[in-house]
Each structure stands twice: as C-alpha cells, then as structure tokens.
Amino acid sequence: MPRPSAVPRPTLGANALLLLTVLFIVVALNARLWRIVFNAPGLDGLRGIGVIAAVAAALFALTLLMLLPLSLRWTFRPGLTLVLMLAAGATYFIGDFGAVIDRHALASVYETDVREAGEWLNARMLLTIAGLGLLPAMLLWWVKIDWRSPLRELWSRLKLAALAFALLGIAAAGFGKDVASLLRNHMELRHIANPFALLAAQLSYMDHARDDNRPLQAIGLDARRGPALKAGDRPVVLVLAIGESARASSYSLNGYDRPTDARMRALGVLNFSNVASCGTNTATSLPCMFTDLGRRDYEDGVAKYRENVLDVLMRGGYDVLWLDNNTGSKSLAKRAKEVRAGREADPTLCNEEGCHDQVLVEQLRATLPTIRRDTVVVLHLLGSHGPAYYARYPKAFAKFTPECRSNQLQQCSDLQLRNTYDNTILYTDHILASAAELLRDDPRIDPALLYVSDHGESLGEHGLYLHGAPYAMAPDEQTHVPMQLWAPERFAARRGLDLPCLRGRDKRPLSHDHVFHSVLGLADVTTAVRKPALDLFDGCTTPDATR
Structure with missing residues (x-):
C-alpha cells in the first residue's frame, strides 16, 4: 500500500510572510483593543467606519515598522517567533485581567521571584x-521562504516601510482628530496596542532602569532626635507594616459591610479613611512612599540614587x-539590615506557594528580646497579593465562603x-493585631505600629482585575488604600500624641506623600x-x- 504523500510546504516571499504575520497580530492579538474601539460611543455610520479603518491602518503600520528590523534573513524566523510568543502572553494578561502594558508593569515582571511567577501559571x-x-x-x-538577493530584499523592505508611512x-x-479624541477618551488603548505597547514599555523601562553610576544623594544630614523620644530611655520600637494589594473599601473601619478588621478595631486603632497611593504597583509605590520626592516629582531614576526615610531614621539614632515576606525591599534597606522569609524560616508556615505572613510575626517575636536600642522594624507583608488569593491565608481564616x-x-x-x-484582609488584620499584641505585652519597650498598603486591587470592577493600571486612568479600587495607627497609651504619653486631635484628622485627604514625613514625626526625628x-x-x- 503506497504511503500518503506529506502535505507540501507552501512557499512565500519574505514580504508576504511578514505582512501575514503583522495581520495576524493586529487582528488576533488585539481582541480587547478592538472591543473598546467597536464599542466606543459616536462611531456610527460611515464616519465611524472610517475612524475604525484609520485605527486599523495605524496599528498595522506601526506593527509593520516595529517588525521590519527583524526581517533580515538570519533574524526573520527567530525574531518573529519571539514577538509572537511575547505578544500572546501579553494578550492573556490584557484580555483576562484587564491589564495594561507599560514600564511599571514590566518592572513588576522583572522584579518578581520564582514563587510569585509560578502563581500565574495555569492551563x-x-x-x-x-x-x-x-x-x-x-x-x-x-512555510518555505523564497529569499532573493540581499539588494532586492532590502529594496522590498524599503517599499514596505514606505507603505507603512x-x-x-x-x-x-x-481621521487624525477623531483618532486623537478616541485615544483621549480611552487612554488605555495606547497601553494595550499589541505588540507596540510591549516595545514602548521596554524602551521606557530601560531608560528609567539604566545605571549611570551616579553617586548616592544624602538627605537629612541634620537629622537629630527630639526631646520626647530622646535616646537613653526605654527602647522605642516603631513597626512600619507595609501591606500588599489591600484596598481601603474592603475594611469595615472604612464602611465595608463585613467585619474584616475586627481585631485591630478592638485594639483601638486610629483609622485614616482617605489615603491615596503613589502608584498602582509595588515597584512604584513602595520606593515612592519611602522617599521625600512625593508622587508628583517621583522618578525611579532619581529615587534609586537618593537616600530614603530609613537612612534619615538611622541618622537620627x-x-x-x-523583615520581608514579599519580593524584597527594592534596595530601600540596602544600608540597613534586611531578612527575607523563606521555607527554611518556618516549614509549618511556608510551602511551595510561599509563606503566610505569620512568619513575620514569629520573626518579630524572636527579635524583640534582642532589642536594646531604639529600633524601626519594617514588616513587608505578602498581604492580599493575587491572583492566588486563596494561598495568602491558612484554612482557619476561610471565614467567607465559598472561596475562589x-x-x-x-x-x-x-x-x-x-x-x-x-479572607486575605481578615488574615492581614490578624497579623497586624498579633504584632501589636506582641509589642503591647513587652514591658521593656515603648512601641507603636503604623500600617499602610502599597496600592489597592481591582476585583472585576470595570472589567479590571488585580492592579497596575496607569495612574491617570486607575480606578479608585487601585489607588485608595488603608492606613492605620496603633499607639498604646505608654507610647502616646511619651511622644506627647494628642489622640483626639489625630482622630479628628481621620477623614482628611492623605496620600503616600505623607508617609516619609509622618514616620519622621512619629519617631521624633527633626530635620529640614x-x-x-x-x-x-x-x-x-x-x-x-x-x-
């Protein structure tokens, strides 16, 4: 019996194959972009068809110009393969989570760890x-490629470039004015145009992340301790707890209809209900809240060469x-002492999905007896980090069911x-209360605890999940964060805190800009x-x- 002949491989010119690849990317890998464009109000009739055609032509042209440098004979297939794989990955996050692709999103990817990256994998x-x-x-x-002489191939690419322009x-x-209006009304379009947004984000990230060997800029050289918390008395222990992906609207102290923070409420915590984050991802918000630059003037490339509040605190004695159970301090603690949680720290609290935040409480428990000097302890929580929310808390804290x-x-x-x-917020409340009770029950120290989250989280509102939206278009769920202060009477009396006065500020508009200066104020460190x-x-x- 004769063997069936193999399916013959088609032969195409390099230009034809490149154009087909661009067409596939524009049509198949930009589903969310087309949903937004087709559903945009005002795009009716022939004018609307023209605007949509203009968007398609522009996206096709930009993608073609982006891929032309990869169309040399030896880079053609490997380069386009890489683009297709990266663009397909971006399509998943853009389509399933409502994510956008900008330098902040890439920073979150590059600065993650194996555990965090593994949580994204699914069928x-x-x-x-x-x-x-x-x-x-x-x-x-x-597909076979019919390669011609180098000069003819070069000429054909130049013609494609002319076509794109x-x-x-x-x-x-x-339709330039109409497209510009569409982009103004839907700012996310420029961050989801695939794969152009990937290239723009990568170039922006490289520009901000470059190391030009600038010297570290010292700040607060005049820092000194005030009279209230002068060194030499009982050690002052200030705990600065940094939450992860906690949104203010999920706290009962902020009006939520579930008792998610009952333990801290019972401890008499001061709750500040109107706090805005510096960014919508950890890579931006965490260093931003520790710097004196403020959100308006914050730049990654400036902050990484500038001392932060921890340096000023050390200069103040x-x-x-x-203590970290997240992805590290982003170099904020490089001049202090940093301890990362790991499975070896406590096998009962850690597994292949990471450690529960109770590991930080246990590290604090082991540290307190060793403290002899005034100390600031930063607890960097894993908190409500998604998408595997179920992995953030033990089964005993699955109070709200059914779970995802x-x-x-x-x-x-x-x-x-x-x-x-x-349930993650409930567990975070347990962690904060456990830390506060440890501090309260140690009679040798004068303690206080300040808690603030790095950014919020979207849970499907407006079709968005997780976080990382560009700040100008980010929903309130991603920028409105919780902040709480626990200050027992012995600390408040020594620091001279007027607690009724502070309670009167609980609804005042605040932001991460206040963290740097308020931590110094709480620590009684005076500096210009x-x-x-x-x-x-x-x-x-x-x-x-x-x-």
Whole structure:
C-alpha cells in the first residue's frame, strides 16, 4: 500500500510572510483593543467606519515598522517567533485581567521571584500562549521562504516601510482628530496596542532602569532626635507594616459591610479613611512612599540614587530592621539590615506557594528580646497579593465562603472572588493585631505600629482585575488604600500624641506623600527635609514634645 504523500510546504516571499504575520497580530492579538474601539460611543455610520479603518491602518503600520528590523534573513524566523510568543502572553494578561502594558508593569515582571511567577501559571494561560503564539510560530517555521538577493530584499523592505508611512499619513489626514479624541477618551488603548505597547514599555523601562553610576544623594544630614523620644530611655520600637494589594473599601473601619478588621478595631486603632497611593504597583509605590520626592516629582531614576526615610531614621539614632515576606525591599534597606522569609524560616508556615505572613510575626517575636536600642522594624507583608488569593491565608481564616480556589479569577463568581479576597484582609488584620499584641505585652519597650498598603486591587470592577493600571486612568479600587495607627497609651504619653486631635484628622485627604514625613514625626526625628505640612502628627503633639 503506497504511503500518503506529506502535505507540501507552501512557499512565500519574505514580504508576504511578514505582512501575514503583522495581520495576524493586529487582528488576533488585539481582541480587547478592538472591543473598546467597536464599542466606543459616536462611531456610527460611515464616519465611524472610517475612524475604525484609520485605527486599523495605524496599528498595522506601526506593527509593520516595529517588525521590519527583524526581517533580515538570519533574524526573520527567530525574531518573529519571539514577538509572537511575547505578544500572546501579553494578550492573556490584557484580555483576562484587564491589564495594561507599560514600564511599571514590566518592572513588576522583572522584579518578581520564582514563587510569585509560578502563581500565574495555569492551563488557560498555557493554552492562550500555545494557540496564539506557539502555533503561529510553528506555521512560520513550516512555510518555505523564497529569499532573493540581499539588494532586492532590502529594496522590498524599503517599499514596505514606505507603505507603512503612507498608511499612517492617510489615517492621520483623514481621521487624525477623531483618532486623537478616541485615544483621549480611552487612554488605555495606547497601553494595550499589541505588540507596540510591549516595545514602548521596554524602551521606557530601560531608560528609567539604566545605571549611570551616579553617586548616592544624602538627605537629612541634620537629622537629630527630639526631646520626647530622646535616646537613653526605654527602647522605642516603631513597626512600619507595609501591606500588599489591600484596598481601603474592603475594611469595615472604612464602611465595608463585613467585619474584616475586627481585631485591630478592638485594639483601638486610629483609622485614616482617605489615603491615596503613589502608584498602582509595588515597584512604584513602595520606593515612592519611602522617599521625600512625593508622587508628583517621583522618578525611579532619581529615587534609586537618593537616600530614603530609613537612612534619615538611622541618622537620627534608630536601628532599622526590614523583615520581608514579599519580593524584597527594592534596595530601600540596602544600608540597613534586611531578612527575607523563606521555607527554611518556618516549614509549618511556608510551602511551595510561599509563606503566610505569620512568619513575620514569629520573626518579630524572636527579635524583640534582642532589642536594646531604639529600633524601626519594617514588616513587608505578602498581604492580599493575587491572583492566588486563596494561598495568602491558612484554612482557619476561610471565614467567607465559598472561596475562589484558583488563580484563574474569571472562572470564579463575583461572590467567590470577593469572599477569598476578604479572607486575605481578615488574615492581614490578624497579623497586624498579633504584632501589636506582641509589642503591647513587652514591658521593656515603648512601641507603636503604623500600617499602610502599597496600592489597592481591582476585583472585576470595570472589567479590571488585580492592579497596575496607569495612574491617570486607575480606578479608585487601585489607588485608595488603608492606613492605620496603633499607639498604646505608654507610647502616646511619651511622644506627647494628642489622640483626639489625630482622630479628628481621620477623614482628611492623605496620600503616600505623607508617609516619609509622618514616620519622621512619629519617631521624633527633626530635620529640614521633614515638611510639617505633610507630617500627620504635626499639631497633634504636646508643646514640650515638639520643642
């Protein structure tokens, strides 16, 4: 019996194959962009068709110009394969989580760890990348390419470049104002145009992350301790707890209809209900809240060469210890002492999905008896880090059920997702209260605890999940964060805190800009870089404590 002949491999010119690849990317890997464009109000009739055609032409032209440098004979298939795989991965996050692709998103990717990266893996993600990236790449390698002489290939690419510029010119001339209006009303479009947004984000990230060997800029050289917490008395222990992905609207102290923070409420915590984050991801918000630059003037490339509040605290006579159960201090504690949690720290609290935040309480428990000097302890919580919310808390804290026991959030109902996220807030409340009780029960020290989250979290509102939206278009769920102060009577009396005065400020508009200055105010460290207008405690201390 004769063997069936193999399917013959088609032969295409390099230009034709490149154009087909661009067309596939524009049509198949930009589903969310097209949903937004087709549903945009005002795009009716022939004018609307023209605007949509202009968007398609512009995106096609930009993608073609982006891929042209990869169309040399030896980089053609490998380069386009890489683009297809990366664009397919971006399509998954853009489509399933409502994510955007900018330098902040790439910073979160580059600064993650193996545990955090592993939480993203699931069957849907792998199938998306395989179907929209790997399969087209296999077809790309299967098709034969009819290569011509180098000069003819170069000439043909120049003609493609001319075609791309012509398409851009026609789109701009005919519907430029309409497209500009569409982009103004839907700012996310420029961050989800795939793969152009990937390239723009990568270039922006490289520009901000470059190391030009600038010297470290010292700040607060005049820092000194005030009279209220002068060194030599009982050690002062200030705990600065940094939350992860906690949104203010999920706290009962902020009006939520569930008792997610009952333990801290019972401890008499001061709750500040109107606090805005500096960014919508850890890579931005964490260093931003520790610097004196403020959100308006914050730049990664400036902050990384500038001392932060921990340096000023050390200059004011405090020891600083950073205890981390997240992805590190982002170099904030490089001049202090940093301890990272790991499975070896406590096997009962850690597994392949990471450690529960109780490991930080145990590290604090072991540290307190060793403290002899005034000390600031930073607890960097894993908190409510998604998408695997169910992994953030032990089963004993699954108070709200049914849960979403998956990292594929779209497969869970709104109720399941809300329940699971609320359980993470409940567990964070337990961690904060446990730390406060440890401090309260140690009679050798004068303690206080300030808690603030790095950013908020979207749980499907407006079609968005997780966090990381550009700040200008970020919803309130991603920028409105909790902040709480626990100050027992013995600390308040020594520092001269007027607690009724502070309670009167609980609804005042605050932001991460206040953290740097308020931490120095709470620690009674005087320096010219501390701005009283941004110090939450300024005006709420007794006169003899602020001399």
